[in-house]
Every structure is written in structure tokens, then in C-alpha cells.
Amino acid sequence: MHPFTLERPRDLPAALAFRPQAGRNDAPVEYIAGGTDMVQLLQENIRRPDRLVSLAGLLDNRIEVGPQGLRLGAAATMAEVAAHPDVVEQFPVISEALLESASPQVRNQATMGGNVLQRTRCPYFRDVGYEACNKRAPGSGCAAIGGENRWHAVLGTSDDCIAAHPSDLAVALVALDAAVEIEGADGQRTVPLGDFHRLPEATPHIETVLEPGEVIAAITVPANPAARRSHYLKVRDRASFEFAVVSAAVVLEMDGAQIRQARIALGGVGTKPWRVPRVEAALTAASLDPVELRSAAALAAEGAQGRGHNDFKIELMRRAIVRAVEIAGART
Ligand SMILES: Cc1cc2nc3c(=O)[nH]c(=O)nc-3n(C[C@H](O)[C@H](O)[C@H](O)COP(=O)(O)OP(=O)(O)OC[C@H]3O[C@@H](n4cnc5c(N)ncnc54)[C@H](O)[C@@H]3O)c2cc1C
Numbered sequence: 565m566h567p568f569t570l571e572r573p574r575d576l577p578a579a580l581a582f583r584p585q586a587g588r589n590d591a592p593v594e595y596i597a598g599g600t601d602m603v604q605l606l607q608e609n610i611r612r613p614d615r616l617v618s619l620a621g622l623l624d625n626r627i628e629v630g631p632q633g634l635r636l637g638a639a640a641t642m643a644e645v646a647a648h649p650d651v652v653e654q655f656p657v658i659s660e661a662l663l664e665s666a667s668p669q670v671r672n673q674a675t676m677g678g679n680v681l682q683r684t685r686c687p688y689f690r691d692v693g694y695e696a697c698n699k700r701a702p703g704s705g706c707a708a709i710g711g712e713n714r715w716h717a718v719l720g721t722s723d724d725c726i727a728a729h730p731s732d733l734a735v736a737l738v739a740l741d742a743a744v745e746i747e748g749a750d751g752q753r754t755v756p757l758g759d760f761h762r763l764p765e766a767t768p769h770i771e772t773v774l775e776p777g778e779v780i781a782a783i784t785v786p787a788n789p790a791a792r793r794s795h796y797l798k799v800r801d802r803a804s805f806e807f808a809v810v811s812a813a814v815v816l817e818m819d820g821a822q823i824r825q826a827r828i829a830l831g832g833v834g835t836k837p838w839r840v841p842r843v844e845a846a847l848t849a850a851s852l853d854p855v856e857l858r859s860a861a862a863l864a865a866e867g868a869q870g871r872g873h874n875d876f877k878i879e880l881m882r883r884a885i886v887r888a889v890e891i892a893g894a895r896t
């Protein structure tokens with residue numbers, strides 16, 4: 565492990581003054597929150613910051629539900645949010661996405677801010693034995709293209725990186741039109757979560773729109789009665805403690821037996837949480853008939869590019885959408 569200094573600032577302005585940069589391998593200073601991802605990255609020599617700035621005790625950890633919707637303080641843990649009665653009742657897709665993530669021990673420690681900023685599970689990124697990884701070492705190439713790529717993305721990829729985004733929670737939040745409250749030395753700003761993660765394009769090492777010295781302060785989800793009829797479907801290699809091969813977050817507004825509006829985001833298939841507006845549009849006024857659902861779900865594959873081992877994800881994501889819509893639609 566690269567030696568580093570752990571800074572424990574007394575308040576948030578002091579933490580921001582260190583100008584850490586979350587989620588970039590070339591940043592000399594980074595934040596640490598729950599540490600469940602960061603400690604692994606340090607141990608494996610994937611991250612080598614000179615300074616780590618602890619956010620412990622500096623950020624809001626409240627979970628609030630009001631007329632405007634849901635507000636999750638960045639320091640709230642995955643376990644606290646998953647078990648919150650109002651989240652379970654009004655936003656089941658969030659609770660389900662969290663309970664299908666990691667393990668009870670990790671969920672007790674990991675935070676909302678850290679979850680949406682966790683790094684990819686691409687095995688070449690996670691193993692410094694492989695030299696070629698543009699995300700870890702800009703300009704070094706991509707070992708996954710032409711290598712073993714069963715776990716990789718089929719949507720939003722570039723010639724420089726095909727890594728899949730790992731967070732289940734972020735997929736559910738994107739389907740719910742959530743936003744990220746960001747705090748920095750220059751003040752606060754709010755960014756829709758759908759615009760928060762960047763496509764890899766030619767700079768896969770820059771993963772989000774966060775600037776140096778900015779933190780995630782909270783995540784907000786607008787009030788939406790339809791969110792009670794929502795579901796997170798996760799397809800994975802093992803029944804627990806495993807990342808998504810493919811996942812689908814679905815929020816359905818029904819008008820009798822007809823879909824009035826569907827919101828759908830996919831995980832495991834995109835380089836960022838992937839919203840599918842063409843599928844959503846095709847589902848407007850559709851019934852829950854499997855033939856109609858399959859024809860709408862087929863549109864999710866538009867622009868998808870398999871790289872060999874991950875070709876199966878294109879059909880699997882269509883099936884995951886159909887199954888998730890059926891389950892959400894059966895809810896009252
Ligand atoms: C064995 C295992 C299995 C897992 N399985 C899953 C799974 O199935 N699904 C899933 O979604 N996740 C899974 N995870 C990942 C887990 O959800 C993340 O490790 C966790 O959510 C990260 O939160 P943290 O608070 O520990 O972040 P940390 O590890 O402390 O930080 C992660 C990143 O976020 C930055 N950061 C943290 N908070 C902030 C903030 N407020 N503002 C700015 N930057 C910040 C840090 O600098 C760092 O870059 C798994 C993890 C493990 C260890």
C-alpha cells in the first residue's frame with residue numbers, strides 16, 4: 565500500500581479546503597466515507613493518494629420524507645435507508661436495490677455518497693498486474709476490449725473503455741429522476757443524477773462531474789405517488805453478495821389495466837446508470853400483455869454493442885425489463 569496521511573478535519577469547510585477529487589486515479593488527495601470501496605482500492609494499490617480526507621461526522625446522515633419527496637443525507641448508510649419505513653412504503657425500488665447489494669456488514673458501513681461514487685468492478689481495473697487500463701492509467705489502453713469481457717457494458721461504451729457502472733442504488737435513483745446536492749468551497753449546486761456520471765468517451769478516468777473540493781451532500785428524490793408501484797430486478801451469478809450482470813429499475817403509473825407512464829433504468833449493461841426513454845415511450849398506453857411488453861423492451865437494445873463474451877446481455881436486458889414491469893404492474 566502506498567503511504568498516505570489520514571486527515572480528520574474538524575468541519576466540512578476544512579475538508580473542502582484540501583481540494584480532494586473523488587473517483588480519479590490521478591488525484592493526490594481523496595475523500596473516504598464508509599471506506600468499503602476505498603480501503604480495497606488502497607490495499608490493492610489501485611489508488612495511491614498521498615492524503616485521505618475523512619468525511620466521518622462531517623456530513624448529514626438524515627433520511628427525510630416530506631411533501632417535496634425524499635432527501636437522503638450523504639452519510640446515511642445503505643442499511644439505514646433500506647430499512648426506513650417511508651422508503652420501504654413509498655420508494656420500494658430504492659429499498660430493494662439496496663437490499664440486493666453487497667452484504668449486511670457492508671451495508672451497515674457504506675454511505676449514500678460513497679455508493680454512487682464506488683469504482684467499477686472491471687477485473688482489469690481492479691488488478692494492477694494488468695498494465696492496460698485507461699481508467700486506472702490514462703493512455704495505457706483497455707485490456708477488456710479483446711480480453712475477457714463477460715461483465716462489461718454494451719451501452720455507452722467507447723474505444724477507450726467498456727467498464728460497467730457498478731451501483732445498484734444509482735440505477736433505482738435514475739429511474740426516479742433523483743438529483744445530487746453538491747457542496748464545494750464556492751457554494752452549492754444540484755445536478756440530476758442522470759447527468760452526474762460521465763460517459764467514458766476518450767477520458768474514462770474522469771467518471772463524474774464533481775470538481776476538486778466538492779462533496780456529495782445529499783441525494784433528493786421528487787415526490788411521486790407512482791413510486792409505490794416500483795421494483796428493482798437484479799440478475800446475478802450468485803443469489804447474494806454479487807454485482808449485477810443485468811438489472812432493471814421500473815416505476816409504473818397505471819390507469820386501470822393500462823400503463824400511463826413508465827420510468828425505467830438499467831444496470832450492469834451501461835457505462836453509467838442507463839435510462840431507456842424509447843422503451844418508456846413505447847410503454848405509454850400499453851397493457852401488461854407480454855407481447856406488448858416484449859415489443860417495447862426490444863427498443864432497449866438500440867445502439868447496444870456486444871464485445872463477444874457479453875453479447876448475451878443484450879437479450880437478457882430485454883427479458884429483465886419485461887419481468888420487472890410485470891412484477892411492478894402486479895403491485896397495488
Ligand atoms: C464485498 C462487496 C460487495 C459489494 N456488492 C455490491 C453490490 O452488489 N451492489 C452495489 O451497488 N455495491 C456493492 N458494493 C459496493 C458498496 O456498495 C460500496 O463499496 C459502498 O457503497 C461505498 O460506500 P462508502 O461509504 O464505503 O464509500 P468509500 O469507500 O468511503 O468511498 C467510495 C468513493 O466515494 C468517495 N466519496 C465517498 N463519499 C463521498 C462524498 N460524500 N462526496 C464525495 N466523495 C465521496 C470516496 O472518495 C471514494 O472515491 C460491494 C462492496 C463490497 C466490499
Ligand code: SF4
Pocket residue numbers: 684686687688689696697698699700705706707708709724725726727768
Ligand atoms: S474496460 Fe475500462 S476499466 Fe476495464 S480495462 Fe478497459 S479501460 Fe480499464
